[in-house]
Amino acid sequence: MDHPARISIVGGGIGGLTAALALQYFGYRVSVFEQARELREIGAGVAISPNAMHALNFLGVGERVAAQGGPAGPYVTRHFQTGEVLRIRVGNDYVERFGAAYHQVHRVDLQTALASTVRRNDPDCVFLDHCFEAFTQDSERVVARFTNGKTFASDVLIGCDGGASKVRAHVFGDDLVNYTGQVAFRALLPMTNVPPSIQEHPFAMFIGPNRFLLHYPLRHRTIMNVIAVGREPAWQEEGWRIPATVEEFTNLYSDLYPAALQLIRAIPPGTLFKWGLRDREPLQQYCKGRVVMLGDAAHPMTPFLGQGACMAIEDAMVLGRAFGTAGTFQEAFSLYESARKERANGVQLASRRQADEIQGVTARGANPGADPVDRGLYSYNPVTVPLAVSPRVPALPRGYSRSCQIAKSKLGDR
Numbered sequence: 001m002d003h004p005a006r007i008s009i010v011g012g013g014i015g016g017l018t019a020a021l022a023l024q025y026f027g028y029r030v031s032v033f034e035q036a037r038e039l040r041e042i043g044a045g046v047a048i049s050p051n052a053m054h055a056l057n058f059l060g061v062g063e064r065v066a067a068q069g070g071p072a073g074p075y076v077t078r079h080f081q082t083g084e085v086l087r088i089r090v091g092n093d094y095v096e097r098f099g100a101a102y103h104q105v106h107r108v109d110l111q112t113a114l115a116s117t118v119r120r121n122d123p124d125c126v127f128l129d130h131c132f133e134a135f136t137q138d139s140e141r142v143v144a145r146f147t148n149g150k151t152f153a154s155d156v157l158i159g160c161d162g163g164a165s166k167v168r169a170h171v172f173g174d175d176l177v178n179y180t181g182q183v184a185f186r187a188l189l190p191m192t193n194v195p196p197s198i199q200e201h202p203f204a205m206f207i208g209p210n211r212f213l214l215h216y217p218l219r220h221r222t223i224m225n226v227i228a229v230g231r232e233p234a235w236q237e238e239g240w241r242i243p244a245t246v247e248e249f250t251n252l253y254s255d256l257y258p259a260a261l262q263l264i265r266a267i268p269p270g271t272l273f274k275w276g277l278r279d280r281e282p283l284q285q286y287c288k289g290r291v292v293m294l295g296d297a298a299h300p301m302t303p304f305l306g307q308g309a310c311m312a313i314e315d316a317m318v319l320g321r322a323f324g325t326a327g328t329f330q331e332a333f334s335l336y337e338s339a340r341k342e343r344a345n346g347v348q349l350a351s352r353r354q355a356d357e358i359q360g361v362t363a364r365g366a367n368p369g370a371d372p373v374d375r376g377l378y379s380y381n382p383v384t385v386p387l388a389v390s391p392r393v394p395a396l397p398r399g400y401s402r403s404c405q406i407a408k409s410k411l412g413d414r
């Protein structure tokens with residue numbers, strides 16, 4: 001079998017759209033199937049660290065994302081009760097150290113940058129209102145079926161449908177899902193509502209026993225993004241769009257540093273959301289037959305290292321490169337899986353452990369835990385990380401376009 005002529009992607013989130021872009025870059029035709037009626041991200045920020053920025057830069061959306069976010073500024077870790085500054089990471093040397101910057105962006109801005117570039121390459125490649133239901137596969141093709149009654153046949157299918165992935169359940173069975181005993185809150189508020197003493201250190205994390213609260217500015221300091229995660233034994237629903245009240249939030253964080261508590265109280269009504277964090281075991285295999293998993297669908301992770309989206313972007317870049325290098329889709333899958341499994345599953349497990357570090361602070365002692373910068377997370381570059389040597393001479397793929405050749409020569413320069 002030659003290279004696949006047609007690739008379907010289930011899920012038009014950060015992972016699915018970056019995968020679409022990376023595959024288009026290497027000369028492939030993709031079709032993205034998204035369950036929502038419009039591409040709409042949740043109102044929240046997302047931090048894109050240098051490891052993922054390499055891919056966005058390579059794929060031509062980095063500059064736009066950086067311009068929309070503005071500079072990240074120093075990162076301050078503070079004691080949850082006293083507000084004492086426990087650590088400052090200046091963070092102005094990332095380009096020097098890692099070759100790319102660190103940016104905090106509105107998720108809508110990131111999704112818009114990705115989606116408009118994907119659509120510019122191929123205006124008809126995104127299919128909205130297509131909720132994946134099931135697939136069948138044989139030696140010739142994989143056929144996806146959607147709840148709207150439509151079907152779509154392709155050579156391979158990439159499952160990018162998030163943490164509660166139906167593709168994953170269909171391929172690997174419904175594995176055990178655990179409520180982690182952690183509930184998260186998120187909100188965006190205008191910077192004008194934010195107390196001045198919080199604005200002094202706009203990018204900060206308050207760490208305390210069983211809880212943390214992180215805030216950072218978006219869109220050139222016009223909006224403050226707030227995310228807090230705390231232990232809450234009572235079961236909470238999964239999903240990022242469950243409305244919450246300021247009272248629920250303050251009840252769990254009543255002993256927080258007064259200015260941080262004021263920040264919570266300044267959240268406008270109707271803009272606060274909560275959800276219970278779920279945990280799934282790492283996959284031992286990312287692909288089966290003609291189907292491969294990517295992003296949260298492959299390695300759903302808790303948010304304690306802020307790396308879920310970054311891992312999805314890394315996956316997408318490496319998968320694109322694997323297709324640009326391999327002679328068959330099986331080879332591409334195998335290059336991708338061997339390059340990604342250890343890295344992404346490792347971050348998934350490290351993220352679990354990080355919870356104990358940053359939520360293990362007592363009222364008297366404070367240990368901010370290992371900084372993700374010092375864990376070597378940011379040194380990875382998905383654009384240049386070696387792919388295992390292909391076992392056979394790659395055949396020239398069908399539809400091997402000029403853009404693929406250009407991409408290859410560009411890679412060769414790095």
Ligand SMILES: Cc1cc2nc3c(=O)[nH]c(=O)nc-3n(C[C@H](O)[C@H](O)[C@H](O)COP(=O)(O)OP(=O)(O)OC[C@H]3O[C@@H](n4cnc5c(N)ncnc54)[C@H](O)[C@@H]3O)c2cc1C
Pocket residue numbers: 010011012013014015016033034035036044045046047048130131132133160161162163165166186227240294295296297301303306307308309310311312
């Ligand atoms: C509040 C918050 C803050 C975060 N902060 C960070 C951060 O700072 N840095 C970071 O790296 N990560 C962060 N993360 C994690 C990150 O957002 C996720 O890891 C990332 O979105 C994963 O991307 P994905 O494309 O794999 O999945 P998703 O973003 O979940 O996208 C999945 C897509 O698939 C679609 N879909 C689902 N089911 C179906 C179906 N059956 N058929 C068709 N389509 C379907 C969904 O509608 C969605 O569009 C954060 C998460 C949250 C909630």
